Amino acid sequence: MKNCLVAQSGGPTAVINASAIGVLEEALESKCYDNVYAGINGIEGILNENIVNLSQMPYKKLKTLKYTPSSGLGSCRYKMKDYRFSSLEYEKLFNIFKEKQIEAFFYIGGNDSMDTVRTLSEYTKLNNINVQIIGIPKSIDNDLMETDHTPGFGSAAKFIATTILETYLDSSVYPSKGVFILEVMGRDTGWLTSCAALAKIGNDSVVDFIYLPETAFIKAKFLEDVRNKYKEQNQVFIVVSEGIKDENGLLLGDDIVNSTHDNFGHNQLGGVCRNLKDLILESKITSRVKTLELGVTQRSAMHCISLVDLEEAYKLGQEAVKYSCQGVTGYMLAIRRLKGDLYETETILVDPSKVANHIKYFPKSWITEGNNWVTAEAISYITPLIQGSPVLPMKNGLPEYTTLKELIKEGL
């Protein structure tokens, strides 16, 4: 008996389950593994022996997990202790693995999860434990080093650009138009926000300004941008990252939270876009300012995902199993974009220590001189990642999503 285990960690994406289903289907098809277990809530759940056997679930229904957004296996933000100081957790974990005859562990996650991949594989090598550890990347933020991009990013990009087109049209219907500010996720990096440049009607971009965390946000410069554009066209559409910081490195979002939180410690405000709205109102440029925070929709909008992204997420799951069958351990799979006009990629293996605890920033050379727009290189980089729209399983007019809870109920 030879089994494997798959789990998810960190923030969800719309296509993270496609990687898990890729692992499952390749493991069963290749006959490399007898059972595919899933750890519920990542490494935290596995340590609590919260493990289910996917191979025993109703397969027809389980397959629809590929078309269900968000970490279907649950997630965690758990950091393993350093094994050099305390190996108790490690011993517990590999005892559980031994008991269940688990010989390969596939961990789908971001920066922090790759630190777990690194530390677990170091521990197995040091202790001659026969368990392969392989990392599969995911992140809507696209901030992982060593990979051309991360699964999850393309779908978020597609939803963000689509929603920008639609909210732009909505904001344009009345004679007095005003300013619209749309806030996009990305605490550290501007990858997601840069996708605003893709939103075009005909050949014209609908967004006027894009502000990323990679350059300092200067309030006076921002107001000058808005004032001039408003004079010119009576309408300004702004897309801003939640992570923009001023010249002193202070978050614009936190700024307003700190200034207004009440005695209960509530963060009643918090949105960068609300802060920018106030700046514009105070400057008297116009009193018509609307804001929208996309919030968690941008990482969960399966109904608007990219087919390329879905297929890449699935393929990385498959290839992780293929590599494991060849004996590979201690690596993260990554995507390498091939040179040439056509978009083509290959899967490569990278050292997780080069990914863990690092951040891949949006290149400064892709930000234009005024720090309020991105270059054609950025658009060429993102465009292939948002192509295609899968047909989702539908039931009664809505996507037919599933959950492990439902699957377990059905399996009984």
Place this chain on the structure above:
Amino acid sequence: MKNCLVAQSGGPTAVINASAIGVLEEALESKCYDNVYAGINGIEGILNENIVNLSQMPYKKLKTLKYTPSSGLGSCRYKMKDYRFSSLEYEKLFNIFKEKQIEAFFYIGGNDSMDTVRTLSEYTKLNNINVQIIGIPKSIDNDLMETDHTPGFGSAAKFIATTILETYLDSSVYPSKGVFILEVMGRDTGWLTSCAALAKIGNDSVVDFIYLPETAFIKAKFLEDVRNKYKEQNQVFIVVSEGIKDENGLLLGDDIVNSTHDNFGHNQLGGVCRNLKDLILESKITSRVKTLELGVTQRSAMHCISLVDLEEAYKLGQEAVKYSCQGVTGYMLAIRRLKGDLYETETILVDPSKVANHIKYFPKSWITEGNNWVTAEAISYITPLIQGSPVLPMKNGLPEYTTLKELIKEGL
């Protein structure tokens, strides 16, 4: 030469342009009219002679307006003066009509627009003016009397229920789940909010509580609902209308705005969901409370519309022209649902004075006893309206939307 005019008014919907294209295509195909003019920004723009000739625009491109959300002809919230006190505007308007040989006017709008339809048709009758006036309903809010439902509602319902499924899955990934509050549009009525009941995984609703403006929102009862449900399942998903009012008829949303607006008069807060979040935090039920305001996405999300809704919006445009060719004037078109198990409808004519300045509330008999859920009748009523998903014209991974501005540029 015999021409007609179409215009849009009030809040946009995702399918409002389908009605305009329905008018255009039927007018040209029936050869009833030589030219189809569009008034830009509704009656306000028409009074300013802001009128374009749709028949002269590049047709292949113009057709894509059917698959573009938001009032493509622009909108207004302009109320005509009472002609009994001042007929100046009316004289100006019908002089413009005469000059352009416009013999029929199709006005796509909601309550207020139907008041314009009523008043204009009264004026034409009193003054023997040979212009037919016909109203075409639209509203995401579904609050128009005399029609089974309004075009625009089904698409908003589909997007809201889809987004609820996706945000529910997102809010469920971590072991500690907490409370999620999603705020839906609907200042006066709960139609849109009631759609939350459609969101199911398998046979189970994902939403725990639905609060509508049609019944008083009692804070103590709300906290009891949340406390009990949180104890039971460690997670509560709430969908609430922006228009909920307390037992004294005060808006929950306004409440918090008034208590915190600053010297600049900014409405820094405003969301009902933020108010409810504070209530929960103060009650110490849990400190994990997330909120999401869907905002204008729910009325503009063309990428997630209902095919039934799109086709009905288009058909009402066509039928308005057919009726006008038969000499009909002074009516609003409405949808009547036929009795029977299958969803079938017919178009009827209704008196706009029965629509204008009235509001169709969500039936109290469709709200369950605890005032926090809706009955099976509500679900049966909404379900047929969200069926089907059209394939949108796409370009480079994004919907190919168009604007009159682009069309005019191309036509030159």
